[in-house]
Amino acid sequence: MKNNKTQNLIRGALTEGRSFLYEHESKEIITLYGVPTTKQILARNEGEAEAAADKIGYPVVLKVVSPQVLHKSDVGAVLLGLKNGIAVREGYQKIINGVKSRVPDAEVLGVLVQEMARPSTEVIVGALRDPQFGPTVMFGIGGVFTEIIRDVSFRVAPLTLKEAGEMVAEIKYRKILEGVRGNPAVDVPALTEILVKTSQIMVDYPEINAIDLNPVLAYEKGAMVVDARFILSEEVKAAEPQDRLTPRELLEPKSVAVIGASSNPEKIGHKILRNIVDAGFKGSIYPINPRDAEIIGLKCYKSVLDVQGDVDAAVVVVPAAHVLQVVKECVEKKVKGAIIISSGFKDIGSDGAKMEADILKAAREGGLRIIGPNCQGVSNPKAGFCATWPLVEAVGDVAVISQSGTIALEVPSYLSGNGLGYSKAIALGNKSDIDEADLISWLSGDDDTRVIAVYTEGMKNGVKLMKAVQRASAEKPVLILKGGKTEMGKRAVLAHTGSLAGNKEVFEAAIRQGGGVSVNNLEELCDAAKAFSMLQSPKGNKLLIVTSSGGSGILASDECEHVGLTLTKLHESTVRGLRDSLPSWCVVGNPIDLTGNAMNNVTLYRDSLEIALEDESVDMVLVIFGDPITQTWDTLKSVASKAATLGIPLAVAYLGGAEVQIVETKTLQENGIPVYPTPGRAVNALGYLNVYRRIMSRLNG
Ligand SMILES: Nc1ncnc2c1ncn2[C@@H]1O[C@H](COP(=O)(O)OP(=O)(O)OP(=O)(O)O)[C@@H](O)[C@H]1O
Ligand SMILES: [Mg+2]
Incomplete structure (x- = not known):
C-alpha cells in the first residue's frame, strides 16, 4: 500500500540528487509491502557495528553504504558469515579501507549490518518501467549468475497471483526450483507473492524506474530478499490519448480521391489510381491534379475542394511539402480519412518530424484520421478498394496490419498463392495517427476478418496495444511478429533487470499476456495465418x-x-x-x-x-x-x-x-x-x- 515513509525516502533521495535508493532504504520499502527481508541496522563506526550485530544475532553480513558504490561485491565491500564481535570490528575496518583504496572518491555513510540468511537456491525478482508497456515485472533464475544464464520471464504490471505463477512456470530451468541434487523444492507461492508485491510498488510509485531484488533466497518454506536496489527517475510520463475509433470509410469508402494522381504510368500516383480502377471499385473515383483534365478516362480535379459529391477517403501522393495544405483542404471538404503515401517526414529526421506533427495537429483539429505518412497504402479486395500496389485480388478472411509496406503485401501474396485470400491489408508507415491498436480493435468487429496478422517494430503506447489485443483475442486469433533488435535502454546501466530486459523480450511477453499469438518470423506468420484461415x-x-x-x-x-x-x-x-x-x-x-x-x-x-x-x-x-x-x-x-x-x-x-x-x-x-x-x-x-x-x-x- 502507498505510504508516507516510502514517499519520503524517494523524495529525500531525489532532493539529494541521487537516482537510486540505498539497500537499507529499498529494504525498508519492501518490508512495508510485506516482502520478507533480512534484519538490518546501519552502523557509522566499529562500535555501532558490533552493537548492531549483537542485537541482530550472529552470523552477520556487512556491506558498505555509499552513493558511489552501487555494486558492492565488485569492490569487495560485502563480507559474509561474520561470527562474533571481533570479526565485525575487523570487518568494518576492512570494508572502509578496501573502499577507500578502490574507489578513492567514495563518500561512505557507514556499513550496513544485516542478518545472514541461510544459503539456498537464488532467484532474481526485478521490475522496470518499459518505454512501451510501463511497469513490467521480471522473474529469473540464478541469483548472481542471472546475467549469464539469461533465463527470465516478464509480465506487465499490475500482476495477478495467477500471472505471477505463470512467470515462474515459464522459466526454462524451473526444474532447479522443483528440487535437484539434494536441494528441496522451493516454496513457489512465496515467490509469486513477492512478484505481486513488487508489481504493486511499481504501480504505486511512478518515480521508481527499476527494482532489483537480487538475490532472493528461495527456501522449502518461505523466501528472503538479501539485496535490494531501487532506481529512480524524475520524469513521469503523461497519459497517452484515449482510443479513437477508426472510421470504416477509410477501409470501406463509397468515394475516394487520389490526390497527386498522375498520367505517368511510372508514378505511384498513377499505379494507385490504376489499381483502384482495376480492382473494380464500385464507388466514385476522383483523381486530383491541377495539371491534367483527365487521367485514364476519369475526370480530373484541381483540388479536392472542387469535387461536387462527398469524399470518404483521400489517398495522398503529393510531395511532402504540399501535404499540410492538402490535409487542410481534406478537413475543409470533411473527408473522413487520409491515407498518406508521401514520405519525407519522421522517416528523414527532425525537420520531417516537425512537418508530421503539424499535419497531425491540423488533422486532429479537423476530425480527419490519418494512415501513414510514408506508408504503402491499404487494400480491401472485397470492396475492390486497392489503394496500394501491387494489386492482389484474392478475397479471404485474413487481415494484415504491417508497419512495412512490403510485408503488408507479402502476406496477401503468399495467401493468394496458397488458394486463400485476405480481407484487408494496411501498411502503417510512420503511424502518426492510426496505429496497430486502433486497427486491431476495429478488425476485431469486422465480420470479413477471421484472423489478424500483424507485423510491427513496436509502438510507443504498448499498454494500448496490449488492451486491443486482449479484446480482439476473445473473438479471433491475433498473430504478431515483432521486428527490430533487442535494445537495452538507459536503465541497463544501473539495474540487473534492465540489462536483462531488451524491448523484444518484454514486447513478446506482454503480447502473450494480452492473449496474442507471438510468432518468430515472417514464414511463421504466413504459415500460421494459413492454418487459422483454413482450420x-x-x-x-x-x-x-x-x-x-x-x-x-x-x-x-x-x-x-x-x-x-x-x-x-x-x-x-x-x-x-x-x-x-x-x-x-x-x-x-x-x-x-x-x-x-x-x-x-x-x-x-x-x-x-x-x-x-x-x-x-x-x-x-x-x-x-x-x-x-x-x-x-x-x-x-x-x-x-x-x-x-x-x-x-x-x-x-x-x-x-x-x-x-x-x-x-x-x-x-x-x-x-x-x-x-x-x-x-x-x-x-x-x-x-x-x-x-x-x-x-x-x-x-
Ligand atoms: N544477508 C545475506 N545473507 C546471506 N547471503 C547474502 C546476504 N547478503 C548478500 N549475500 C550473498 O552475497 C552476494 C552479494 O551480495 P549483494 O547482492 O548484496 O552484493 P552486490 O554486489 O550489491 O550485488 P549486485 O550488485 O550484483 O546486485 C549475494 O548474491 C548473496 O549470495
Ligand atoms: Mg545483489
Whole structure:
C-alpha cells in the first residue's frame, strides 16, 4: 500500500540528487509491502557495528553504504558469515579501507549490518518501467549468475497471483526450483507473492524506474530478499490519448480521391489510381491534379475542394511539402480519412518530424484520421478498394496490419498463392495517427476478418496495444511478429533487470499476456495465418501422423515437443483395427507409416484415417505425402470432411514430389486443406492452433 515513509525516502533521495535508493532504504520499502527481508541496522563506526550485530544475532553480513558504490561485491565491500564481535570490528575496518583504496572518491555513510540468511537456491525478482508497456515485472533464475544464464520471464504490471505463477512456470530451468541434487523444492507461492508485491510498488510509485531484488533466497518454506536496489527517475510520463475509433470509410469508402494522381504510368500516383480502377471499385473515383483534365478516362480535379459529391477517403501522393495544405483542404471538404503515401517526414529526421506533427495537429483539429505518412497504402479486395500496389485480388478472411509496406503485401501474396485470400491489408508507415491498436480493435468487429496478422517494430503506447489485443483475442486469433533488435535502454546501466530486459523480450511477453499469438518470423506468420484461415480450433494438443515417408515422420515427431504438441497414443482397439485392415508392411504406431508402397496404394491413407479418426485420443492430424503420390484429394476427401465434422484439424506436408507436388498441393489447398512443404512447418502451424486454443481457455477462465 502507498505510504508516507516510502514517499519520503524517494523524495529525500531525489532532493539529494541521487537516482537510486540505498539497500537499507529499498529494504525498508519492501518490508512495508510485506516482502520478507533480512534484519538490518546501519552502523557509522566499529562500535555501532558490533552493537548492531549483537542485537541482530550472529552470523552477520556487512556491506558498505555509499552513493558511489552501487555494486558492492565488485569492490569487495560485502563480507559474509561474520561470527562474533571481533570479526565485525575487523570487518568494518576492512570494508572502509578496501573502499577507500578502490574507489578513492567514495563518500561512505557507514556499513550496513544485516542478518545472514541461510544459503539456498537464488532467484532474481526485478521490475522496470518499459518505454512501451510501463511497469513490467521480471522473474529469473540464478541469483548472481542471472546475467549469464539469461533465463527470465516478464509480465506487465499490475500482476495477478495467477500471472505471477505463470512467470515462474515459464522459466526454462524451473526444474532447479522443483528440487535437484539434494536441494528441496522451493516454496513457489512465496515467490509469486513477492512478484505481486513488487508489481504493486511499481504501480504505486511512478518515480521508481527499476527494482532489483537480487538475490532472493528461495527456501522449502518461505523466501528472503538479501539485496535490494531501487532506481529512480524524475520524469513521469503523461497519459497517452484515449482510443479513437477508426472510421470504416477509410477501409470501406463509397468515394475516394487520389490526390497527386498522375498520367505517368511510372508514378505511384498513377499505379494507385490504376489499381483502384482495376480492382473494380464500385464507388466514385476522383483523381486530383491541377495539371491534367483527365487521367485514364476519369475526370480530373484541381483540388479536392472542387469535387461536387462527398469524399470518404483521400489517398495522398503529393510531395511532402504540399501535404499540410492538402490535409487542410481534406478537413475543409470533411473527408473522413487520409491515407498518406508521401514520405519525407519522421522517416528523414527532425525537420520531417516537425512537418508530421503539424499535419497531425491540423488533422486532429479537423476530425480527419490519418494512415501513414510514408506508408504503402491499404487494400480491401472485397470492396475492390486497392489503394496500394501491387494489386492482389484474392478475397479471404485474413487481415494484415504491417508497419512495412512490403510485408503488408507479402502476406496477401503468399495467401493468394496458397488458394486463400485476405480481407484487408494496411501498411502503417510512420503511424502518426492510426496505429496497430486502433486497427486491431476495429478488425476485431469486422465480420470479413477471421484472423489478424500483424507485423510491427513496436509502438510507443504498448499498454494500448496490449488492451486491443486482449479484446480482439476473445473473438479471433491475433498473430504478431515483432521486428527490430533487442535494445537495452538507459536503465541497463544501473539495474540487473534492465540489462536483462531488451524491448523484444518484454514486447513478446506482454503480447502473450494480452492473449496474442507471438510468432518468430515472417514464414511463421504466413504459415500460421494459413492454418487459422483454413482450420478450426483443435480440442487438445495430441497429434496423429500418417506418412509414407519414415524420415519425414521422424522429423515431424521431433518438432512436436518444441511447439507444445504430443504424439497421441492410439487406443489398443484402434491399433488392432488398423492391423487388421492395413497390409502387413505398414507400421502401425504413431506415426502410422504406410511406407513407400503407399505410392501405389494411395487409398491406404483413407483406410487408416477412417479407423484412426474414431479414436478419441486424436486432436489433430498431419498427413505426410512423400514421393510423387497422386490423387491425394480423391483419397482424403471423405476423411477430410469426417475430420471437419469431428472438429479435428487436418494438415498436409507434401515433399519430394517435384512437378506432381505442385499440382497436388494446389488441388488440396483449393479444397481447404493447408499444405506445407516440410514436416516442420506443418507441425509448427498446427502448434499455433494449439497455442490459441490455450489462450482461449485462459481468457475464458
Ligand atoms: N544477508 C545475506 N545473507 C546471506 N547471503 C547474502 C546476504 N547478503 C548478500 N549475500 C550473498 O552475497 C552476494 C552479494 O551480495 P549483494 O547482492 O548484496 O552484493 P552486490 O554486489 O550489491 O550485488 P549486485 O550488485 O550484483 O546486485 C549475494 O548474491 C548473496 O549470495
Ligand atoms: Mg545483489
